[in-house]
Amino acid sequence: MKQAEITKLSVKDIQGKLVDLSDKLMRMKLTHGVSPIENPIQIKDLRKTVARLNTELTKREAQA
Numbered sequence: 001m002k003q004a005e006i007t008k009l010s011v012k013d014i015q016g017k018l019v020d021l022s023d024k025l026m027r028m029k030l031t032h033g034v035s036p037i038e039n040p041i042q043i044k045d046l047r048k049t050v051a052r053l054n055t056e057l058t059k060r061e062a063q064a
Helices: 003-008 011-034 041-063
Strands: none
Touching: 003 041, 011 041
């Protein structure tokens, strides 16, 4: 998910996506720990997306 897409989302949508993607990241890390996943770069990309969502949420809370 790109930054431009994230800025178009509402706060409620960002929070919902953040919960979903955080759960997905946790499951991917656990799966990768047990048996290596085919493309470990997905973990890195997902972690960066979660960070982008957190940053945008913090930015919007600071503006309010």
